[in-house]
Amino acid sequence: MMAGPGRPAVALYRALLRLYPASFRSDYASELTRTFEENVRDRGRGAAMLTAVADVVPNAIAVHWEILVQDLRYTARTLNASRGFALAAVLVTALGVGANTATFSVADFVLVRPLPFKDPDRLVRLCEGPREGGGWGCMNELSPANYRDVATSTRSFEAWGAFTGGDVNLVSTGEPVRIAATRVSAQVFPILGVSPLVGRVFDSTSVADAASVVLSHGLWQSHFGGDDRIVGTTLRLDGTPYVVIGVMPASFRFPGEGVALWLPLSLREEDFLDRRDTYLQSIGRLKNGVSFEQGRAELSTVFARLARDYPETNEETGFSFFRQRDYVFPRNRLMLLALAGASLCMLVLTCANLANLLLARAAGRERELAVRAALGAGRDRLVRQMLTESVALALMGGVAGVLAAALAMPLLSSLVPPTLPIASEPGLDRRAFAFAALFSALTGLGFGLIPALRVGGVTGFSAMREGARGGARRQRLRTVLVAIEVAVSVMLLISSGLLIRAIVRVQAVDPGFVPDGVVTLRTALPTPRYDDPARRANFYDRVLTNVRALPGVEQAAYTSGLPMVLTGGIAGVAIPGQEVRSARREGVGIRFVSSQFFGALRIPLRRGRDVEDTDTPNRALVAVVSESFVQHYWPNTDPIGKTFEIRSQTRTVVGVVGDIKVRGLERTNEPQVYIPAKQPPDSGLGGLYIPKDLVIRAPRQGLAIVPAVREIVRQVDPEQPLSNVRMMAEVVGDQTATRTAQLRVLGALAILALLLAGVGIHGLLAFTVAQRSREIGVRLALGAQPSLVARMIVSDAARMAVLGVVPGLLGAYAAGRAMSALLFGVRPADPLTISAAAALCLATAVLGSVRPALRAARVDPMSALRAE
């Protein structure tokens, strides 16, 4: 031993040795320390210490590396020898990692990731809303006057910009097309802080910008071949020439996906006159250091003042204010969270399954491991080697999982809400790969650690003695793992079942019309070209007459908005002799329709008559109302012949029709008023109300009729594009598209979970039977009936299933409560769903036990006894 002065140096050296792997340390630490002491003696403390540092660090790394290479080589050999096991492990991991990578990528994309703008956290959106607050998203658009007052009087914001949507007809070479456009005030681009790829954006100081246009990357590529010389060229939009001043980068989307170009929004003085004329949305940027809540507080003062100053229009006007980042339907958010939760369950299941696989394998290798331990392989070394094997398996599974995620991604794209300025389909990128790596590592450690520690814990001799009968404790552990698998499958099954019930319920909602056999398409007439109502009437008449003459067409009509597509379009009404009601609180849905509209959609006519071609401006002004309108304003009286005022005109009710689900299957709807398209209000029709959607009932032709319609429209107006060609049934189907997408993913997870649980039960029982063959042999030899033995195995399976079903039910109930907003009234404790799921699990368990039970019954007593 060293004398006193060397002691601290030796302690330091011992600490340094911890860099070596434990197995190497336990072999050589004392030798190394001795050598170090001799070095200190021969060469002095300082020199010895310096050499030691330079010596230990690279050598420790080298030893770790050598062990890793050795373990990997060993892993490759053992896995090659048990390919079935390796394949199963990799596939199961791929499943867990794939599901998680895909759902977390989408959730991250939608809920977490910063938007592709400058300082996106400070971007806020403003609309009008109910005075008392509440509601979600943009409740009502802003009137220009209210917008201007907010923009000029608030101090918490750097800037405000206004925008409004609107499609335009683009006539370039070839077919005229209808494209999505947004009109933006000059402040919008600077607020978003994204520079154009080519050229420039709008400039508030330039008057000439009134006739300029900024293109999206997509339109630039698809229509102009990505030509750099596009700036300065002229486009004809809705018949008016615009000069291209810039092109935005491909990642730029505003206010959402699909906007093909941006036009300048310029407000004239007369636009500020009517505070009821609301058509703007606003985006603002909070000043640095000002919180969202401070911004909201200031806005509420401003809107309170506006309500005081302009009680006639603003008394009930409040505002809706939200972060741009948060513009995600609560339901979409919940769906994503539910899927993320399900994926995490899947990860737990994956780990449990793999741990079981590995435990079974470890049991088979116990003798080998014990022999190696006896030959001097340290416990640390064995654990490390087992972990290397499981992590290697997990990484292989991870790579396969990323492939699976890439395949699953398109399935999830309908979960991306259209309200966010992001791409509609998230790609797999670095973050996704980071997720995958993380999940793989978690899985590898999760399923590798338990068996590794178990094996490491078995001391050499006892394992050799026990042989393959190693311990009831492991059996218990494996039973718990199988129970976890069953619990997770029950949870996923019940959640999917509840969502299936919800979808069935939504789909069972009667929309109030019959969508089947109806083709819809849009001919949006551009202004100012079609400002004259007579010119429009001429267009509709000619198109409708010719379309109705096509073979197979039963009815055809124009409307200002398709149900479930145009969900707004609300107006206030005044009933003679009744108190004036607020348009905000008690609006009615207003639609301008041609004749045959009700027939084409099979909306039942309850009383009176349909809208007719003879309802022209010089005849009496009429309207058809829905049943709920009658219920609301004239309960229990005959409404025909009664009058009411809408949009400053008095109209006579001539007919009553059934209500339809204008806003969608899952929402409550305002009463509906239908006005003949040929009797527009004196003030003219805003863009929203000009009839544009053609509905054609042609049950035999379906979409095959579209070319003929296209030809008819071309003959009436060669510059008029057709857009939005769809079957009406598809429009209704969209109502459940997001739900269906979510369910498909969740359902797939649930089925896989069930299969895995079944395989888990089967594996465990098969193993048990093999282990207990001697005991079973003795029982049979002593006269036990084989059927009794088989029943014992089956009841083992049932016991495991019950062990998992009970916690699974509790978990499922909690999950069901958490997502009750998605359930459309189905109770989380829906007895049908729960009993079906539990029955399915039990059935799977029993099925999984059939083969092991048969094997147990066929154990030959003599050979089982001889084998020992």
Added chain:
Amino acid sequence: MRDEPNSVDDLLPLPAATFHILLALAGGDQHGYAIIQDVEARTSGDLRLSAGTLYRSLARMVEQGLIVEVAKRRTTADDERRRYYRITPFGTAVARAEMRRLTELVRLARASGLTPETA
């Protein structure tokens, strides 16, 4: 975690440290620090193996079957037990093969007119 038995040729060429350790053990069993000193003396101080390199090499050589650990024994009364290493017949065969390889190299070098003096 013993690798599959190696054939002699698989291990050639030997790392310098390994060859020197084999040479040191060819003369009899030795413990770690003695090997370092032996190598240093044999090379007139040109090669001083660091402790880390030595034990890492020893660990690998045990794995490869070139050497074995022999029962620990006391050198002097106050000394702790130390690990001694012994060259195996396989180790000797490998050392011989390495020697042949080096001799052949030297022969080739001489045949091409290269002499150490002109280096």
